Amino acid sequence: MQLERIAALEQWAESCDFNRVEVRGGDVGVICAGAAYQHVVEALPDASVLKLGLTWPLPKHKIADFAAGVEKLYVVEEGSEYLTSAVAATGVAVSEFPAPLPRDGELSPGLIECAFGLEEPAHAEVPDDVPVRPPALCAGCPHRLVFKELSRIKAIVTGDIGCYTLGALPPLSSMDICLDMGASVSMSHGFELALAGTEHRPVVAVIGDSTFGHSGLSSLITTVYNRGAGTVCILDNRTTAMTGRQGNPFNGVTLQNRESRELDLMGVLKSLGIENVSLVNPHDAKAVRNALKVATKDQAGELSVIVFKAPCVLLHRERKPYFFVNGNCRSCGVCTSLGCPAISKDVESGIASIDANQCIGCNQCAQYCAFGAIEQMPAASAEAVR
Numbered sequence: 001m002q003l004e005r006i007a008a009l010e011q012w013a014e015s016c017d018f019n020r021v022e023v024r025g026g027d028v029g030v031i032c033a034g035a036a037y038q039h040v041v042e043a044l045p046d047a048s049v050l051k052l053g054l055t056w057p058l059p060k061h062k063i064a065d066f067a068a069g070v071e072k073l074y075v076v077e078e079g080s081e082y083l084t085s086a087v088a089a090t091g092v093a094v095s096e097f098p099a100p101l102p103r104d105g106e107l108s109p110g111l112i113e114c115a116f117g118l119e120e121p122a123h124a125e126v127p128d129d130v131p132v133r134p135p136a137l138c139a140g141c142p143h144r145l146v147f148k149e150l151s152r153i154k155a156i157v158t159g160d161i162g163c164y165t166l167g168a169l170p171p172l173s174s175m176d177i178c179l180d181m182g183a184s185v186s187m188s189h190g191f192e193l194a195l196a197g198t199e200h201r202p203v204v205a206v207i208g209d210s211t212f213g214h215s216g217l218s219s220l221i222t223t224v225y226n227r228g229a230g231t232v233c234i235l236d237n238r239t240t241a242m243t244g245r246q247g248n249p250f251n252g253v254t255l256q257n258r259e260s261r262e263l264d265l266m267g268v269l270k271s272l273g274i275e276n277v278s279l280v281n282p283h284d285a286k287a288v289r290n291a292l293k294v295a296t297k298d299q300a301g302e303l304s305v306i307v308f309k310a311p312c313v314l315l316h317r318e319r320k321p322y323f324f325v326n327g328n329c330r331s332c333g334v335c336t337s338l339g340c341p342a343i344s345k346d347v348e349s350g351i352a353s354i355d356a357n358q359c360i361g362c363n364q365c366a367q368y369c370a371f372g373a374i375e376q377m378p379a380a381s382a383e384a385v386r
């Protein structure tokens with residue numbers, strides 16, 4: 001049955017619209033898939049392209065026909081040779097690039113042009129005076145203060161896969177390692193074992209609700225079973241935000257967006273026999289700080305789980321009146337260290353300012369200003385400005 005389905009899929013791959021040929025010139029033909037296609041079209045506007053929307057099973061006959069219509073056939077892919085090997089295995093001759101494509105990093109039109117022996121385009125050069133803006137958590141993101149507080153206690157943070165992995169980047173810079181889904185919990189277990197008996201920084205795992213449901217739960221069971229220690233923070237933002245707000249076992253919606261059973265996260269944790277389990281509002285800076293302090297100091301040597309629960313800002317687009325910086329700013333830089341995209345500072349004076357259009361009124365930054373310089377706009381005035 002399975003083999004019959006694969007055979008049917010092979011046939012369908014030959015005719016389906018997802019595998020599309022774009023004929024331009026006959027000299028160069030490129031086979032590519034996914035985002036690489038955009039870069040190929042930009043870098044090689046005269047090349048014919050076979051864009052694969054289905055990379056397994058490959059459309060062998062379509063590939064052979066395409067190869068026969070061009071003088072030289074190349075395969076362009078990012079950080080891998082999977083497609084190159086698979087296309088070559090169909091029996092067509094795949095040409096080598098004049099200069100190799102890098103095996104790591106992101107693909108770009110410039111890199112493709114270099115691989116084909118052309119000049120790297122001027123637009124790929126970044127001028128020196130462009131300010132560095134690493135990707136950031138959204139304005140009002142419920143994960144932000146957890147990372148801010150983790151950086152304050154200088155924890156060894158084992159991270160996981162999700163939008164919260166952005167907590168690794170400046171200015172929060174509070175994730176030390178990230179491997180694959182569910183590994184945050186296993187790694188913190190391992191760090192605790194390896195560092196046992198030494199004076200060490202607190203070890204804290206950070207994992208989202210969706211990833212926890214996917215594979216963090218089994219890692220936590222292993223930690224409990226082996227009498228492991230450390231702190232596990234579950235960032236429950238009620239969705240799978242990074243990949244498009246899909247459902248997960250802990251928010252009561254299926255992948256098809258149908259209503260389903262919602263697993264009781266707190267109940268699941270308690271049923272595992274973990275004694276130190278707490279539920280915390282991640283927008284409340286004092287509550288976040290206190291929960292981390294209790295877990296990493298008072299309960300050090302034990303296993304603690306903190307569930308930080310608040311919906312992702314992309315789920316609820318309700319905007320409260322925005323915050324603004326009044327005349328009391330002392331340029332201390334604390335609010336900008338939160339990395340909220342709505343907050344910036346004057347390059348010369350260091351005086352902070354808040355972009356009313358980006359601010360969603362989460363009140364996180366105001367809790368960090370020791371000078372009372374961040375205030376919320378009265379609702380009526382905020383509406384008038386926006």
Ligand code: SF4
Pocket residue numbers: 325328329330331332333334335336350351352368369370371372373374
């Ligand atoms: S925390 Fe307050 S004083 Fe410090 S830069 Fe921000 S607004 Fe100014």
Ligand code: SF4
Pocket residue numbers: 139140322323340341342343354358359360361362363364365366
């Ligand atoms: S209140 Fe502060 S932290 Fe929240 S979105 Fe506005 S500027 Fe950002």
